[in-house]
Amino acid sequence: MTTDDLLIAFAEFLSAQDILTAAEDMKPFLQDWRHMFEGAAVCVLLPRSSQDVQRIVQICAEAAVAIVPQGGNTGLAGGATPDSSGGSVVLSLARMNRIIDIDRTGLTVTVEAGMVLDTLRAALAEVDRDLPISFAASGSATLGGILATNAGGANVLRSGMAGRMVLGLEVVLADGTIVSELSGLHKDNSGLNWMQLFVGSEGSLGIITRAVMRIETLRPHSATALLAVADADAALQLYARAVDRIGDRLAAFEIMSRDAIGRVERAFGLKCPIEAQRWLVLIETSSTSSYLEQDFAAFMEEAFESGLCADGAIAASQSQRQAFWRLRENLTEAEALSGRSVKHDISVPVSRMAEFLRRGETLLADVSRQTGATLNPHIFGHIGDGNLHYNILCDRPDAAGALNRAVHDLVVDCGGSITAEHGVGQYRLSEVYRLVSPARLALQERIKAALDPDMILNPGKLIRGDRP
Ligand SMILES: Cc1cc2nc3c(=O)[nH]c(=O)nc-3n(C[C@H](O)[C@H](O)[C@H](O)COP(=O)(O)OP(=O)(O)OC[C@H]3O[C@@H](n4cnc5c(N)ncnc54)[C@H](O)[C@@H]3O)c2cc1C
Missing domain, CATH: 3.30.70.2740 (Alpha-Beta Plaits)
Known part of the structure; x- marks a missing residue:
């Protein structure tokens, strides 16, 4: 199939604005967030439904054209950037970004894969619910990308990696088959836990088009503090005390080197409110009940009395809390600017x-x-x-x-x-x-060969293999 034939085939079901071929339109999709990788593509496709994705995959499978799935393009490993051959198609899920259902009692949310994390959390907060995934790229990262990379972030302590919250998935396989289990069951042992195969698969086994995620009640009470510690040993001892005192209400326990925070201060004109030693710890707790404040105050008192913490500040307002987090969230960008x-x-x-x-x-x-x-x-x-x-x-x-x-x-x-x-x-x-152990790599290659024998899904990423 020639490039023209391919584009004609896509145009049969996608509108002109969903097929990008001009260099300036495609540019943002062909470069990663850090500008470490730049690729080329036949076109960028922006499907609007799972059926669109299915037809794209069927056409590409027939034409032996590689597909690079992409969400918010915030990944930090070059997984969403095509190679430089110019022979592949970038399939962006950005226009499949609807919330399909929020079940407040069953504690589930069903979304399309292109749903942006911050947008989803804002919608959930309106009904007193939350999806506790938090990291600095949440204004652009999508649920599909988050699951395809099994993203972590600041709340893993309490809630685990993103994959732990999956209750349902819809995936388009390399031959165009749609596998869809969207009932959002909390319990289902009627077969292999197949959904986890696609968690962290980086677009190399299938294209995630919808997901059901386990949500929780919003935790309106929170306490946040910045602490200065002399070394990693002290930070770890503080962490152990926080686990004892605060238990599963501990939402985040982040460590940042003083030098790194200095770069954030210089790059963004921010000011760290405490006299930092070599390390800073950002600790946050959250809960549905207000008892939290007492335990947090007790933890802080112990932190100072033990001498593990030299200086510290508790956020007294929401804007102070946000100021603390700005220091943390600008670390990646300050690094890029340095x-x-x-x-x-x-x-x-x-x-x-x-x-x-x-x-x-x-x-x-x-x-x-x-x-x-x-x-x-x-x-x-x-x-x-x-x-x-x-x-x-x-x-x-x-x-x-x-x-x-x-x-x-x-x-x-x-x-x-x-x-x-x-x-x-x-x-x-x-x-x-x-x-990585040869046995694990060989297992992954066998799974890849079974699901995508012609290597059309994101070749050259995650799993090696020659295209036939
Ligand atoms: C400033 C900054 C901070 C970050 N902090 C964190 C952090 O704390 N923790 C963390 O884990 N990550 C972090 N990241 C990395 C990144 O945000 C996550 O990996 C995120 O999950 C990627 O989502 P995305 O939608 O942007 O995916 P993309 O970048 O578009 O894609 C990532 C991978 O997933 C595949 N993919 C995307 N969508 C789909 C789909 N629907 N189906 C199948 N495959 C798909 C792509 O092919 C690619 O391999 C950070 C990134 C930035 C820029």
Whole structure:
């Protein structure tokens, strides 16, 4: 099938404004959020229904044209960016963005995959419900992308990764079959838990078109504080106390290096309200009951009395709370504005986090000596999940590979994972194939071969394999 034939076939059921072919129209879809990857495509398609997606897949399958699914294009692993061949089609779910149903009593919400997270949470808040997923790209990230990357964020402590909240899914497979289980059952053991196969599959096994998510009652009472701590050991000890005192009302426990916060202050004209030491902790608790405040106050008192925390501030108003979170949420952008960095989205067992950071300091000094690069850490993360964004500003591109491998080797030595929440995409594919167990990789390849034997779904991402 020629390119013209392909476009004619799409035009039979998509309107002209849902098929983008002009370079300036396609540009935002062909580059990732960080501008690390840029690709090319035959066209960008913006279907409006699951049936549209099905027909696109059937046409592409027949023509052996690769499809790159895309949601909000905020992914940090290059998973939604096509390769440079120009032979693939970008399938954006952006126009499939409706809420289909909110069940306040059954505690479920049914949405189309292109639904933006912030928009969904605002609609749920109006009926006193919430989907507790929170991260800095929530103004653009979509439910389909969130599930396809099994996104995490600040609330994982309490609610787990996005995939844990899935109760129903509709997926278009590589041969055009639609598998749809949208009853939103909390219990269903009538077969394999197939939905989890698509969680974190990064568009390589099927295209998610709808989802049912488990929601919860809105937690109107919250308390937020910023604490200054001297080292990671102190932060971990505080975390242990918070778990004891606050239990499942602990919503977020974030760690940020003083240097990284300094870059946010300079880039965005913000001011950290406390005298920071080497690390800052942002802690947030939330609850349906007001008893929370007492326990939080007791935790704060203990934090100061124990000497683990040198300085701190409790948010006295909603705007102060937002100001604290702005420091956290601008970290990624401040980093991008500070120069080139080598990014690591790592997790280690919580008990080995301090060890990882200690050994990391020695490692950075060694790599700097060996390569001649100046390395400035820009570290932040979710301490209770053992997840750090161990990002290193590096002035020499030729040192990036050695640095990346050295950090990943240390992660593996500490019993960790080289991608905790951002996924593999194209950015981490070779490192995953270097470090993940051959048995796990072979299993993934067998699943891919069974579901997408012609490799038309997002080839070159997450799972390797040659197209026939
Ligand atoms: C400032 C910033 C902060 C971030 N913070 C966090 C964080 O704290 N935690 C975290 O986990 N992530 C974080 N991210 C990463 C990103 O926001 C998430 O990975 C998000 O889930 C991606 O959603 P998206 O709709 O933008 O997906 P996209 O970027 O469009 O796509 C991501 C992947 O999913 C696939 N995909 C998209 N939609 C579908 C679909 N409907 N069906 C099948 N496959 C699909 C794509 O092919 C691609 O492989 C952050 C990103 C930014 C820019």
